[in-house]
Amino acid sequence: RELLRQQRELLVRARQLLSSPPDPKNVGLLHATAALTRLLDGGRATLCKSGKDRTAMSITLEHTLLLQRAHGLSEHLASAALTAMRRHGVRRENVRQNTNKRVFAFNWMQQRMLPEAYRPPDGSAKSGAA
DSSP: OHHHHHHHHHHHHHHHHHHSOOOTTOOHHHHHHHHHHHHTTOOOOOOOSSSSHHHHHHHHHHHHHHHHHHHOOOHHHHHHHHHHHHHHSHHHHHHHHHHSSSSBOOOHHHHHHSOGGGOOOTTSBTTBOO
């Protein structure tokens, strides 16, 4: 019953987000549908054009949300885990293999345009500060 309740809540939330005015920085629909897909035992993929920078931000955020939901990680520790994954995690190695550099390719302006939850930590992107 609890699972069904959660699925219904997420479906209602996704429908509300779809019917609300478009907001280019509103990532709530991505989060709601990702959680709903997981509750339905579905599969999905996360990709950006090159499969490294934006994908890395999305995947590390999703891993952090999973740690919170499934393992009760506190908000404070989740923030630290997200930063650690983005600074030292396997996504940095993926970037290195693609570009021969261990920094994300976001320039300063791109970093500013990203929703806050998708910004790389300071010093981990091409132009330095996030």
